[in-house]
Amino acid sequence: MSRDPHRLPPAGRSLGLVFFPAYDWAISPTHPEREERLLYTQDQLREEGLFDIPGISEHKPGLAESEDVQRVHFTPPGLERVTDTAHYVSAGSAITAADLVLSGLTDRAFALTRPPGHHAMRVVQGGRGFCNVNIEAIMIERLRRDHGIRRVAIVDTDCHHGDGSQDIYWHDPDTLFISIHQDGRTLYPGSGAVDELGGPKARGSTVNIPLPPDTGDEGFLLAARRIIRPLLDEWKPELIVNSAGQDNHFTDPIAHMRLSARGYGRLMDCIDPHLAVLEGGYSIQGALPYVNLAIILAMAGLDYSQVIEPRWQDSMSSTEPRILDYIGRLAEKVLHLHRHPDRADHGYVRERGFWVRERSIFYDTDGISEKQREELYDCPQCPGFLVIHTSSGKRGRSLAVESPRAACSACRQKAEDIYRRTVAEGSPAEFGDRAADRYERNF
Amino acid sequence: MLIGLDVGGTYTDAVLLDENAWQGKDAPYVKAVKAPTQADSVLPGVLRALEEVLEGEDPNAVKRVCVSSTLGLNALLTGREDPTGVLAVPGPGMDPALFWGEGDNLRILSGAEDHRGIAVAPLDPGAARQALRAFAAQGIAACAVVGKFSPKNPEQEYALRDLARQELGPDAPVACGSDASGALNFPRRLHTAYCNASLTRTAGRFASALDEAAKRLRLNCPIVIMKADAGVFSNAEAAGEPAAAMGSGPAASLMGVLALLPFPGGRSPRDLLMVDMGGTSTDLALLAHGQPLLAREGLRVAGRPTLIRSLWTRSIALGGDSVLAWDEGKPRVGPDRLGPALALAPEDLGQRPPTLTDALVVLGRARLGRPEAAQAAMDALDAEAGRKDGARAFVDAALDRIRQEAESLLAEVNTRPVYTIRELLVTETLAPEAAVLIGGPAGAMAPLAETALGMPVLVPPAAACANALGAALARPTRTADLYADTLRGRMSMTALGIEKSIDHRYGLGEAKRDILAALAEEGCDPAQLVFAESFRILDERQGRGSIIKIRAQRPAGLLRERERP
Structure with missing residues (x-):
């Protein structure tokens, strides 16, 4: 049979998407974490005809169980008082995505789901940074139970430090947690300094890369190539999970970074995660539709060079030379501390x-x-x-x-x-x- | 009286029925005829079937003629559509070169509208004119104009349409992407508009030929055309939007099944699997809660994914005329076809492989013309493979293939994504209570199918012409999408050609009334809402507002008393 000229090109890698915009759930009507957050993203993905591309498939989320949450969290107020159905669907979406990859159905998977989770710590007294339960941790612990994997790396690319994930894996030498974020001295939640390296019995399994405000595409790529990729190559995880926050975008209203959609695509190419789970990102019109599209195309091994934000100009996502110099020095410091964690005080x-x-x-x-x-x-x-x-x-x-x-x-x-x-x-x-x-x- | 015609790969079926007395009978029609379908043209078969079914009848008693044809489908499958240029305004996103065939005349133009329909880059009319002149110079007279997110704001598309008419002439077929559908999917919109533009003239000629034939046969009634969504539209509408009529075959069959319910014995399953086995192919479709189940996106035709509303179907290249062969010790049925079956051939056709129909004759399931011819061919095939049970093995293989496809179709339906917590918690799993077999070989296959499919198998009376019956009794359908953005102050229903200004108070209630009224205006009353969603939005500059998305439809169904013309 001759090749069908009208069929969309096959994805270079198969990619499963679990898209769950939770259109009937919000923290409050005007909260950034509200119903419409993924509305434009959904419209963009639909309009692009993404789900018609052979190799890209969309999957219905499963529901996480309370035992999945309890495998990760302690909830002094009671589980039912800190969670609602949305959290079980969001965690269930991540688990569904992970199952696709670990069962070999798809090469990669992306859970585009809300609410997010990376600020939720081991003990949950309530909501922190729009998060109640840690979606990635719930997913990873379920994978460890069901698929017998041990060494997992989390690369958190949200602009805010992933303090919840860091806390959950602080004492776990089997989980490499890397967070690249806007310097905590300039943004919520304030943590994520280079000398936060893990608990006394898991030193070096936590890596923090605090970038200065106004870091653009080249700055992020520099940090990813100098720090993240070498650490992943060296540590050899069985699975790489990306906490895909999209608030580094130059249009984000809360944070102050300058990454473009194509910059996100290149960052994904460098990190090359098996799984991505959506975290923050509140420029719901100017960033999310384009960033999500670029991430998806990158994960599927497809060209994302035409995902150019309306009215984008080079200066919006560029990085000043002095910031590139700073990141170069930061990389040396981060790698040095990772190899010699005893040079920093663990605070216990x-x-x-x-x-x-x-x-x-x-x-x-x-x-x-x-x-x-x-x-x-x-x-x-x-x-x-x-x-x-x-x-x-x-x-x-x-x-x-x-x-x-x-x-x-x-x-x-x-x-x-x-x-x-x-x-x-x-x-x-x-x-x-x-x-x-x-x-x-x-x- | 009503007339229904269905063009199949092998035969064109026609039935004449009494619109007030077709239910609950062994033969629910007054007359049924078959005319052979010509390989290169559907018109002669349609005209012959129409003439035959009308023979000796009073043409004035006929209230409606409905034609389900493969006209557009065949034109695309054989590459006989009109040469068509495509002007696309993709804006940011995937590179269209990734999903558009190289041989097609696609011109990418600058300009862009974003996911809210806000123009974020202006069109370049000069470049558009240049592209159109290049089309004209190549002898391309038809044109499709398509913009990304055009259902949210058709302005850039409309501007291109006007330019195309200026450059290519006022009568040139020009199809706007947002005219065909208000659904989102830019590549599908491109293909849908391409199909509409490239088939406009073919469909126009067919429509005229039908009108002339009606005049000649002294028919004094509306002629309607079956659509892939199991509804009908007028002959004139079909000429303007020919793509919607493609893939109507399974739709006509499923409507036939619906018309024949309840089956003798009072059985009337609300969830069922239809298996329509013709000479060339077998189509699967589903009835869910007594309604034809439509595909989420749209019809795929000649490799082109479109936004054409269509049944959720599977088509298998397997039918009564499928050639039987041993393939490394395994029975293979089709995909080649060779008609007629040996048992049906008027004389000895010489050395030729048997077909699935011959296998059914050998098994004693079908009593037809010359069973000895079928037996001889099957014996020869058995001898070649050193076996004795060939006929049964082939029938089982065919049924197994149908079972696999049915399972995969159901799996697809039952894993469809949902987007709200409520839907996730309440979405039901579709599990058909029974399979309904129709088409020529249905009666012969049914007893064996029950075991193979693992569910009760029903064969309605008139199973062989259920397709034509469905066409005769299907009612008009229409789907419209409304998109409103109160911060932009615009509401559009592009598929109905409606666009208007709204103020900030415009709400879901008003929007529902608008869309239902617009459909009623089109003769689709009552229509029902498929979904109606309102999203509160907060724009950094413009403040609070809402986005409203509604889809409403006059769904497929049977003509009711008062609607019968």
């Missing part, structure tokens, strides 16, 4: 066999202040179990105990003992035994 103190830190966490979306005391058991055999004392003005005190996937049997037992003792005292407590994929609570 030793108390009776535990690494301990205390901190305050603010939930800006819900206006909640949380006090946390984190105790990591310093086990010579394993990454150690984690005890978190948490309290918030609204919910009072509770305890969260986690025994990680790689915990030794002694640590699993000790962690469970602490939980049982707390329960016997009548105090509220949660317990996650990740090796057994078991979650318990007494309230």
Whole structure:
């Protein structure tokens, strides 16, 4: 049979899209995280005829289960008080996307879903930075259970530091977390400095690349080529997940970067993730339709050179030479610290066999202040179990105990003992035994 | 009386029926005839079938003639459409060179409208004129003009249309992308407009020929044309929008099934799979909640994906005339066809492979003309492969192929994406309660099909001419999309040629009334809403407003008493 001249060109790689705009869900009517956020993106993707391209397929999201959330999060106010159906669909979308790739149905997958998740930490007292539960972490832990994968790299390209994902994987040596973002000294949530390198037992598994405001296409690509690509090549993850925030775009109303849609495409070419999960990005008219299109075309191995924003001019996405110089020096610093994490202070103190830190966490979306005391058991055999004392003005005190996937049997037992003792005292407590994929609570 | 005609690959069927007494009978028609379809032209078969079915009848008693033809489809499949130039305004996005065939005359023009229909780059009329003159110089008289997001704002398309008429002449076929459909999909809009422009003259000639034939046969009634969405439109409308009439075959058949429900025994499944087996091909389609299930996007024709509203179908190159062969020890049915079946041939045709119909004759499932001819050919084929059970193996292979396609069709339907939490939680899975077999070989295949398909198989009376019956009884359909943006102050229903200014108070209620009234104006009353969505929007500069998207349709259905002409 002769080649059909009118068929759209096949994608260079097959790509599964799970598109879920949640048109019936918003934080509030005027909130940036509202119904219309993906409206124009959907129209753009439809109008481009993207779903007619052989190799690009659209998939209906599954629903995540409460156990998927509990595999990742402790929720002192109660699971049902911090989540609603939208969160289960959003996480379910990411899981559906991941299953496509791990079952070999598609080479790559992109979950274009909302609400986002990368500001949600291990303990969830409420919403932070428009996020309640961590979509990527829920997906990754489900993959680890269902597909037996271990080494996963997350590359967070949202303009805001992915502090939630960093917190969840802070003590996990099997997860390489790389965040490239606008310098925390100039943008929410403030964290993500170069010397944040992971917990005392997982030093170097967290990598932060804080870029100065006004970084454009060349600046991002420089950082990606000098830092991200070499680290991924060296670390050899089984799976690369991109937290695809789109607020680095030069039109974003909240952040101050200058990446173009084509710049995003080139960034994707460099990172080459198996999976992408949509995070932030609130220039819903000027950026999202074009950025999402470029990302999709790049992931599918198709040409994105004509995805040029209306009225775009070179100066809108250029990077000043002094910023390029700065990024060059930053790359050296980041790589140096990654290789010699002992050169920076991890901020924990030793108390009776535990690494301990205390901190305050603010939930800006819900206006909640949380006090946390984190105790990591310093086990010579394993990454150690984690005890978190948490309290918030609204919910009072509770305890969260986690025994990680790689915990030794002694640590699993000790962690469970602490939980049982707390329960016997009548105090509220949660317990996650990740090796057994078991979650318990007494309230 | 009503007349329905359906052009198939092998035969053109025609039925004459009494519009008030066709239901619940063993033979629900007054008369059914068959005329052979000519390979190169559909008109002679249509005219012959029409003449035969009218023979001895009073032409004044006929209230409507409906033709379901393969006219446009065949023209495109054989490359006999008119040479057509395409002017495209793609703006930002995928490079159109990626999805447009090299041989076609595509000219990319500057200009752009964005996803809200806001003009973000101006057209270049000079460049457009230059492109049009180049078309004219090549002898290209037909033209399609298509802009990205034109259903949201057809201005740039309309400007190009005016230029095209100036340059190519006032009678030149010029098709606007946004005229055919208000749905989004730029590549499909390009192909749809191309089909419309390139078939305008062919369809016009066919329409005139039908009108002349009607006059000659002293018919004094409307002539309508079957569409792929299982509805009909007037002969004149079909000449203006010929693409919509392509792929009407399965639609006519499914309407025939709908017309024949409930089947004897009172069975009237609301979700069913239609298997229409003709001489050349087998079409699958679905009835969901008693309604024909339409495809999400549109018809694909001659490799061109379009926005033509069409049934959600599968077409398999497998039918009664499919040639049987052993392929490395496995039975193969089709895709080649060779008609007629040996058993049906008036005389010995010499050495020739048997067809699926011959296999059914050998199995004693069909009693036709010369069973010995079928037997001999099947024996020869068996001997060649050293087997004895050939006939059954071929029929089973055919049924297995149908089962696979049906399963894949259902999987496609049941995994369709949804976009709201509510839809995700309530969307049902479509699981047909029964399969309905129609077409020539239906009766013979049915007893074996039940096991193969794993569901009850029903064969309605008049299964062999259900297609023509469906055409006779299908009612008009129409689909319109409304798009409104209160911050832009515009509302458009391009497929109905409507565009107007609105103020900031324009809301969903008003929009629903507008679209239903516009459809009623077109004779489509009552119409129903397919979806009606309103999105609050917040523009950094313009403030708060809303975007409204509505699709309304007069869905496919049978002519009701009062509608019968």
